[in-house]
Amino acid sequence: MTRFTCWAFLLCFSTTVVAQTENVNKNPFRQLYNELPTPNVYRNAAGAPGHEYWQQQADYEMEIRLDDTEQRIYGTSTISYHNNSPDALDYLWIQLDQNVRALDSDTYKIGTNSVNDQMSLRSLSQLEPTFEGGFNIDYVQNSGGRAMEYTIQKTMMRVELPEMLMPGASTELKLKWWYNINDRMKDGGGRSGSEYFEEDDNYLYTIAQFYPRMALYTDNEGWQNKQFLGRGEFTLTFGDYDVKITVPADHLVASTGTLENPNDVLTRKQRAALERAREELVQPVIIASQEEATEREKTKSTKEKTWHFKADNVRDFAFSSSRKFIWDAMAVKQSDGSTVMAMSMYPKEGNPLWERFSTKAVAHTLKWYTHYTFNYPYPVAWSINAANIGMEYPMICFNYGRVEEDGTYSERTKFGMIGVIIHEVGHNYFPMIVNSDERQWTWMDEGLNTFLQYLTEQQWQRNYPSRRGPADKIVDYMKGDKKYISPIMTNSESVWQFGNNAYGKPATALNILRESVMGREQFDYAFKKYSNRWKFKHPAPADLFRTMEDASAIDLDWFWRGWFFTTDNTDIALTNVKPFRVNTKNPMVENEMTRKLQADEGENISSIRNRDISQTYDEQDPSLKDFYSDYDPLNANILDKQEYEEYYADLSEAERAVLDADKYYYELTFENIGGLVMPIILEFTFADGTKEVQRIPAEIWKMDYKEVSKVFPFTKEVVAINLDPFLETADTDRDNNYYPSRSAVNRFDLYENSRRDGGENPMQRGKRAREAEGAGRK
Incomplete structure (x- = not known):
């Protein structure tokens, strides 16, 4: 072999190996062995808690004023x-989430901003914090009342x-603390705080993250002591709570748990x-x-009352208090008799919006989430x-x-x-x-919850205008600039377009999984299995991924990889359509x-x-x-017919x-332009x-994820083909989905100088219309 031939062979061999390696490494159907943690005795390969699964418990007795x-x-x-873990612990971590509002909070420091040509005094005032928030710890003691050594590291202690x-x-800690309640309407919003009503000089309190809370210690993370920066929410330990809350005597209090002293x-x-x-x-x-609420607003008691609540096996505790409250209630009976x-x-x-809905x-939510x-x-x-605000805690939400x-309201409201x-x-x-671990994986609660929210909204009213869930709702996000899009499997604090990433995309993915990949029956069975396996436990993403596959016998690694990693x-193009007919060799048929x-x-x-x-020459001279x-x-002549009959007989x-x-x-050819199979x-x-x-399963792409072709036989002639006709796959370019090809018509709005309705909501306009009709009849 000559040197040139040798080099040519090696180059060809090398190119082939690289191409094969690249194809293997990028094949979307390769298993998630590298992405998911190795199963163990705590979390098994089926996605269930292992036979040695454990979790910690933290019980609280509190007196709050x-x-x-x-x-x-x-x-x-x-x-x-x-300490139910197999590990000996030499220190404990406690969350001090109110410290996110301290004047030296990292949340303020890492916020990016810029100066524009025109700046308002309000925008300038927001460049530096002024509210003196954060916990003031008076003491940390052991069960005997002796001071314990502690170190406050920003939002962790x-x-x-x-x-x-x-x-x-087990061990016991005693703590004493206080903090200033932030005004949610002024001090940068927030998940909890106060709202002041100037008209009647009263406050409405929605109180959460109000006590030092034990950080979570798990088999797969150790201490989850990642600092609270504001976006990544809360990861907490289950426990029993005994809480006494002292408030003005004319306040009504709603809380996690059961009221122990209604009398x-x-x-x-x-x-009654x-x-x-x-x-x-x-x-x-x-x-x-x-x-009654209006009367309480006026009188304002100077006395106090203590409300006593108990809650078993909850991960957190929150409450709300105000003299402004109206209160209504109804029962929801469950299949287990509770x-x-x-x-x-x-x-x-x-009101009247809240009293009505x-x-x-x-009650409607409890019914369908339970389902x-x-x-x-x-x-x-x-x-x-x-x-x-929209924020959740065990048994209570704001x-x-x-x-x-x-008293009117818009349909949007x-x-x-x-x-x-x-x-x-x-x-x-x-x-x-x-x-789940909210500090690490926002999508594991927000995405799953948004998916179930969509299902529940559709049970409320036909064609309920759900914001998220169906595949077509996520298209604009999916086709956006990839520089500003993060994989779902990104830590909460580092996510671009938080709402679409943590809420919209995972909810859509689950809906596609239910409607177009697994089918409703298989999906619902597997999802319920996951929910029951991990209720009152601490699941991780792999536990969801593995359970959905384990309970359905459907390999979904390609789906998790594409949608979550x-x-x-999705941009699948129908690039070519070739019609064929079988050559029957019957001259009567084929010739015609x-x-x-022709x-x-x-x-x-x-x-x-x-x-x-x-006149042509042969027309002039017939002898030609x-x-x-x-x-x-x-x-066709008789010989052609005889030959066909002999062929058919054989x-x-x-x-x-x-x-x-x-x-x-x-013969249809498809190109995977977007990369998502x-x-x-x-x-x-x-x-x-x-x-x-x-419906062709996604596995059609398993050997070539860039281009595939498939032949479809029919007894009738096809005149049109529509790819993704029911908007199931979040295809970002519908223009390449048709045969014969067609393009969507884009529309534009005419500019109007002013709104004709004067800014009214439809309910106000309807009321004005009824008044005008009444005046006309008079």
Whole structure:
């Protein structure tokens, strides 16, 4: 072998190996062995808790006082921490989430901003913090009252243990603290805080993250002590709570848990109404009326009352307090015989919207989330009205939705309120019960919850205007600039386009999985299996991925990789359509078909113009004509017919069946432009006007994920093909989905100088129209 031949061989061999390696490394159907953690005794390969699974427990006894004059929280707590892990612990980590509002908070420091040519005083004031937030820790003691050594590291506090906390052992901490309650309407919003009503000089408090909370310690993360920067939410330990909350005597309090002392804090009338509500399954019962709330707003008691709540096996605790509250409730009966109280508290500023919809939305959510997962295990589910917020905690959530001063509201406000209540109440299931790591994976609670929110909204009203869920809702995001799109499997703090990434895309992915990949029956079974395997436990992404496959016998690694680990988008193009017919070799059939095709093709321009030749030579001299002058090769003679009959007689029965069917064959070529492999869904329209849908699994791409072709046989002629006809795959370019090709018509709006309706909502306009009609009749 010459040197040149050797080098040529090596180059060819090297190129082939590189190409094969690249094909293997980029094949979307390769298994997720490198991306997912190795199964072990704590989390097995089927996606279930392993036979040695464990989790910690933290129980709390607390006494809390809300200072309505200074807007402060004062608290003491005793934490009983149970080490159920196989590890000896020499320190404990405690979350101090209120420190995100401290003047030296990293959240302020890492915020990016710039100076524009024109700046308002308000925007300038927001460049540096002014609110003195954050925990003030008075002491940390052991069970004997001796001071314990601790170090505050921004939003985390490390407590040194005097001796190792051994597996199976418990320890007790005593803490005392206070902090200033932020005004959510002024101090940069937030998940909790106060709202001031200037008109009647009252406050509405939605209080959460109000106590030092044990950080989570797990088999797969160790201590989850990643700093709280504001976006990544909360990862917490299950435990039992015994909490006493002291507030002004005329306040009503809603809280995680069961009220232990109703005789001390509720009137006889309120207790009687609450008992009636326990049997009411259709219409909410008013426990505290708007008239009573209005009276409380005026009188303002200077005394205090203590509300006592207990909650078992919850991961957190929150409450709300105000003298402005209206209160209604109704019962929800479950299949296991238990009764859950669906309840709402709201100020008059939320009526009549809240009185009509809130508690029913709570009950509706419990019904349908239970349908897809498990029975709601807690005794109560609260919906609390608060401006500009939607936030969830065990058994209680804070939701926006206010009416105009005249009591009307827009359709957007109505559906926005119902949607946020469904979403936040739904969070009781994910992550309050199926307790995923929110600090690390926002999508594991927000995405799953948004998916179930969509299913529940559609059960509320036909064609409910859901913002997220169906595939076509995510198209604009998926086809956007990849520089500003993150994979779903990105830490919460580093995600571009947080809402689309953590809520919209995973919800859409699950809906596609349900509708177009697994089918509803298989998906619902597997999803319910995941929910029940991990309720009151701490799942990780691999546990979801593995359970969905394990329970359905469907390999979904390609789906998880494409939708969750990449920023690829769906853009499958129908690039070529070739129609074929079988050559029957029957001269009567084939010759006639050829004659028709020739006629359909038409004549070339020269032949058409050559008709003007006055007389050809053979027309002038007939002696030039012979056998071929009148010969037509498309006229079959008796020999042609005999030869075909002999050919047909030699065919097998199966071969004759194919020949006699005389089908139309269409070779379709597809190109994967977006990179995301997906099922191919096709709608064929035939010459007689009928249609047929064919669904090709995504595995058609397993050998070549860039281009594939497939032949479709039919007994009828195809006149049109539509790829992804039901908008199932979030295809970002529909223009290349048609045969014959067609383009969508783009529309533009005409500019209007002013709104004709003067800024009215439709309810106000309808009211004005009725008044005008009434005046006309007079």
